[in-house]
Structure formats: C-alpha cells, structure tokens
C-alpha cells in the first residue's frame with residue numbers, strides 16, 4: 085500500500101483531486117474545516133454541496149482533523165486564496181520538508197503574492213509546486229479527458245506529482261516556470277468574467293474570439309513584465325485555461341460575468357454563485373499592479389471601470405472599440421523578449 089496523500093479543501097476541486105489520487109490507488113486524507121461536511125461525506129460517500137452527482141472513491145478519507153492531513157509527505161492545497169495563508173500559518177514548523185502543491189488560482193491582496201509564494205514564505209523549507217491548467221472540477225471528476233501542468237523548480241517533485249496523478253483520463257505535463265504557470269491560472273479568471281458578460285449581452289463568436297485573443301496578449305504582456313516566460317502562455321496553463329474558462333458556462337467566473345451581463349449587481353452575482361470566483365479579487369489587485377507598473381491592460385481597466393468605478397457598459401465598450409489602432413501580435417517584442 086502506498087503512503088497517504090493529503091488534500092486540503094472540501095470544495096469541488098479538492099474533491100476532484102482527491103478522487104483522481106484515490107482512483108490511482110493512493111490512500112487520500114481530505115481535510116475540510118467543516119466537521120459536519122466531513123461526516124456527511126464519510127457516511128454518504130459524496131460531496132453534495134460542492135460536487136453533486138459524483139461518488140467519492142473508496143480510498144478518500146474525509147476529515148476535519150487537520151493533523152491527520154499534515155502528517156502526509158505530499159499535500160495538495162485546494163483552498164480559496166483568501167484562506168490559504170490563515171490555514172497554513174499555524175502549522176509552519178511541521179510542514180518543513182513536505183511537498184506542498186498549490187491548486188489555488190488567486191493573488192493575495194496588498195502583497196501581490198501568488199499562493200506558492202505565500203507557502204514559500206510560511207514554510208521556507210517546503211518543496212513547492214503549482215498545479216494549473218484547463219481543469220473544470222466537474223469535468224475532471226466526470227472523467228473527461230483532461231490535461232494539466234505541474235510547475236516547480238524541483239524536478240523530482242514534478243515527477244512525483246506526474247506519477248501520482250497521471251491516469252487514463254488525466255495527463256500531467258511538467259514545467260519549470262512556476263511563476264508563469266501560476267500567474268496564468270490567476271489572470272484568466274478576470275477575462276472569464278468579461279466573457280460571461282459578453283455572452284449574456286448576446287454578443288457572438290467573433291466577439292468571444294477577439295476577447296480571448298486580446299486577453300492572451302494582455303496577460304502575457306503583464307506576466308512577461310513580471311518575469312514569466314511568454315512561452316508558458318502558449319501552453320495549457322496559459323491559453324488552454326483561458327479558453328476553457330472564457331467559453332464554459334461551468335466556470336464560476338464566467339457565471340459571475342453572465343449574471344452581471346443580465347443586469348445583476350456584483351454582490352448578487354457572487355452571492356447566487358455560493359462558490360469561489362477568484363476573478364473578482366484578482367481584478368482589484370491586478371488593476372492596481374498594472375497601474376503601478378504602467379502595463380497596458382485595456383480589458384482589465386474596462387472591467388474595473390464597470391465594477392468599481394461606476395462606469396456604464398455602453399461607455400466602456402465604446403472607448404475600448406475606439407482606442408488608437410494597434411499592431412496585432414506585439415506583446416512579446418514590446419515586453420523586450422525577441
């Protein structure tokens with residue numbers, strides 16, 4: 085019997101990852117803060133609140149006792165970005181030397197730290213990795229053929245994650261550009277909100293294609309400015325994740341955008357969802373960082389103007405479309421990479 089692997093988080097992605105690991109015959113300890121939820125999952129062998137209709141694999145042991153999970157050598161972190169620091173900080177000492185893989189796609193407000201950077205800060209001696217790609221939890225859990233990226237400077241860790249997760253429906257590619265992979269996963273959520281809005285407003289396929297392509301230009305320009313490789317954005321964790329999140333009504337960020345496009349307030353859109361939509365917080369910190377670094381991000385500015393500056397959609401769309409003429413593929417050379 086192989087050693088148990090831990091998953092922190094009782095939501096849809098934590099459960100999908102726990103099931104993947106267990107289907108590869110690894111015993112899994114899935115920690116969640118809610119004792120009642122852990123008991124229900126243990127007895128009913130499903131997670132009705134976050135992943136309806138998906139049976140829990142036999143090897144998954146839900147628990148609300150975090151000590152059991154933290155005893156594992158390999159730990160997947162599937163917590164909301166707002167909770168990760170607070171959950172891990174008290175256990176910094178016992179996490180030293182462990183493999184900690186973040187699946188969380190967000191950015192910390194104020195610090196602009198990505199989740200694996202927060203883990204590194206809390207546990208400097210941890211082996212840190214990031215799992216990111218076009219991975220809608222519902223589809224992963226339903227066994228849809230899926231690929232993802234494990235990114236870490238630690239090649240042995242990448243290999244270990246490939247071994248434990250790789251299966252007949254799930255393929256894991258490796259990357260050494262941890263920052264780029266992680267940034268791609270966080271940034272695409274913002275554009276998914278815009279894509280959901282455009283869909284609700286009845287805009288067509290030309291619009292969606294323009295949006296995805298210009299979003300890719302914008303996020304790559306920003307990421308390269310911060311030191312990521314532009315090549316990463318041509319891969320699964322860049323354009324791959326951008327496409328799935330900007331086109332699928334299963335994406336929670338897309339759903340928030342759709343509700344906004346129907347005329348609902350941001351508060352109402354988020355409340356109706358009842359799950360994590362990281363793009364809303366990411367938009368705020370991204371806009372501030374782009375302004376600070378003077379990176380041209382018209383789509384981010386447009387969404388920020390609508391959600392937080394009281395501007396009307398009509399006015400914002402008008403100014404986006406009447407911007408000065410630009411060159412098509414300019415973001416790699418403009419960023420000084422040629």
Ligand SMILES: NC(=O)c1ccc[n+]([C@@H]2O[C@H](COP(=O)([O-])OP(=O)(O)OC[C@H]3O[C@@H](n4cnc5c(N)ncnc54)[C@H](O)[C@@H]3O)[C@@H](O)[C@H]2O)c1
Nearest residue numbers: 094095096097098117162163167188189219220221359360
């Ligand atoms: N769902 C997906 O398709 C998917 C895919 C890839 C990555 N992710 C990322 O995974 C992360 C988690 O998302 P999810 O989809 O599992 O979310 P979710 O909304 O399905 O569940 C969130 C879980 O976190 C728990 N939680 C909230 N606050 C907490 C706290 N303070 N302490 C402990 N637990 C807390 C909730 O109780 C719930 O169990 C997000 O960053 C998301 O971007 C999600």
Ligand SMILES: O=P(O)(O)OC[C@H](O)CO
Nearest residue numbers: 217218219220335336337
């Ligand atoms: O449901 P979303 O919008 O959080 O997106 C889920 C995943 O990040 C898609 O890869």
